[in-house]
Amino acid sequence: MILGIDLGTCNTLAATLTRDGYPVIINDSYFKENATPSQLIIDDKMAIVGSMAVQYSDLYPNKNLIQYYKRNFGTQEPIFKDTNNNYWFSETIAAIILKKIKFDAELSLSETVDEVVITVPAHYNDLQRKSVIEAANLADINLIALLEEPVAAALSYMSTTSYDDEIIMVYDFGGGTFDLTLITKNNNQVHVLAKEGASSLGGKEFDEIIIKRIKEDYQHCFNQDISNDLYLLNKVRKIAENVKVQICTNEDGWVQKWISLSNNAFEFCFGIKELEQKSNEIIKNTERIVDRCLRSVGISFLDIHKIVMVGGTSQIPFIKSYWKNKINPESQELIYHDPFSSVALGAAIYAGRIGKNSGIKVPLELKTVSTYNIAILGNASSKDFDLLIFKNSPLPIQAQRFYTLKPNEKIDLKIVQYWDENDVFALGTLHIGPYLNDDDWRIELLIENRSNETMGVKVKNTANGKDLKFSFDKEQSKYVYNTEEQKKLLNTLTINTII
Secondary structure (H helix, E strand, O other): OEEEEEEOOOEEEEEEEOOOOOEEEEOOOOOOOOOEEOOEEEEOOEEEEOHHHHHHHHHOOOOOOEOOHHHHOOOOOOOEEOOOOOEEOHHHHHHHHHHHHHHHHHHHHOOOOOEEEEEEOOOOOHHHHHHHHHHHHHOOOOEEEEEEHHHHHHHHHHOOOOOOOOOEEEEEEOOOOEEEEEEEEEOOEEEEEEEEEEOOOOHHHHHHHHHHHHHHHHHHHHOOOOOOOHHHHHHHHHHHHHHHHHHHHOOOOEEEEEEEEOOEEEEEEEEHHHHHHHOHHHHHHHHHHHHHHHHHOOOOHHHOOEEEEEOHHHHOHHHHHHHHOOOOOOOOEEEOOOOOOHHHHHHHHHHHHHOOOOOOOOOOEEEOEOOOEEEEOOOOOOOOOEEEEOOOOEOOEEEEEEEEEOOOOOEEEEEEEEOOOOOEEEEEEEEEOOOOOOOOEEEEEEEEEOOOOOEEEEEEEOOOOOEOOEEEEOOOOOOOOOHHHHHHHHHOOEEOOOO
16 A cells, blocks of 8 residues: 655645545544644653544643644754653654554555655755654655655646646645745646745744733733743643634634633633734745745746645635735636645655556656755855755756865865855765875765755765765754664554554
C-alpha cells in the first residue's frame, strides 16, 4: 500500500489510492475521524496521541499537551523534558504521530504500508526538510519523497479538472504556517514557477488574539495575571480555539459565554468583527508575501487564472472576502477545493505516480524550483555574499566554486539560505583542509540543491577528481540531538495503548 501523509501543524491526515486510482482519506482507527490532531501527551511510557490526547488533556489540564512541534524542526532545540530528565525533540514527536498514522492505515485496510510520501511547507529550508526525513527514519517508514503542501493541493485539484497552460496560485494558510506557490501544468508535466511563505504565520496567530482578550478580561475582573499558570493557559487555549470556530461558523459571528477559571467565572463576549480588525496586519503579511512571489517571476496578480485556497485558516470568512474583493471575476476564479484534505489526497496521487508498488502506469513529471538563495559568506568575519544558487532556479541544480589551498592551510565557509539580506538562515560552516601536501592544491567545492530541496556538499581534488574529506558543523546548540538515543526513547513507548 502506498500512503500520502499531510503532516500538518494542527492536524495530520493520511490518504491512499483505491484500486482504480482514486485518492481517499483513511480515518482514525479509534475515533473514525478523517484527521488526527497533531497533539500528544507523553506520560511515563505511554504516548497519548490525537483526539485521545485532547480528551485526556481536558481531564488532566496539568499534563503537558505537546502541539505546534513543527515550528521546532531544524532548530536542534528540544520541546519536552520528561520526568526522567530525557529531552524529546520535534523529530521524535513527529515520529510518534507517523507511527500512529501508519498503524491506522494498516489496521483499516489490512495491508502493509510499503511506500510513503510526506508533505512539507514549501518554504521549509534544508534543515527543516531533513527533520521530516529523520522523523520518518525514526518511525521506520519507507519515505520515497517529500512533496510541498501547495503542490500536493494543486495535484488534488488538477485530478478533478482538465486544463493546461493556466497559472494557479495556491494560497495555503494552515494552522501554523503560510505557503504560497505558483504552478502551471502542461500535459503530464507540472511546473512550479515560484514559492514564498512564512514559518510562524497561521491559525495559531488568530488564536493568540482571542487568548489575549480572555487574559485581559480575566485580569480586569479579578485583578489576577494568569500568564504564568500552565494549567489555566492550556484551558484558555482550548477555549480560544473553540471561540474562533464558533464565530467563524455562526451566522451572526458572535459568541457570548461564561468562562470558569480557577474558581472564578466571568462572561466573555467576542465577535468576528473584532477578530478581523485585530488580525488585519496578519492578512496584510500574506498579501506582502503574494506580492513578493509575483515580483520574483515578473508577473502581476491579474496574470493569475485561479487562486486555490487551502488550509483551515483560509476558510475564515473575512479572509475569503478579502481575496474575493481582490480578484477580477471576469478573468479570475477563487476556488475552495477540499481545503482540509486536498494536501493528503495530492500526496497519495503523487505517491501513486512515482511509487514502485502502486501499479499506476501513467507518469507524472514534477518540475520545481528552489525556495531560497544559497550563498557562501566566506571566511570568519566576511559579510560578502557569494551567491551560488538563485531563488526560484529550476531543480535539481549544482553550483561550484574553486579554491587554492596552500600546504597545511584550511578554510572555513559559512553556507546560508536566504530570501533577502534581512532574512538570512545559516545552515552551518564547512571546514575544508588542512591536507597533507607539499604544494598548492586546487580544490572544487560542489553544492547541490536536490529536487526535494535538501542540500548536498562535495569537495574534490581537481587534479585527480577524487573526493576530499571535510566537516560540516551546524549552528551550535546547548542540546545534542542523538538519533540512537531518540530511537531508544521512542521504542520504550506504547502509543494510545494499542501499539
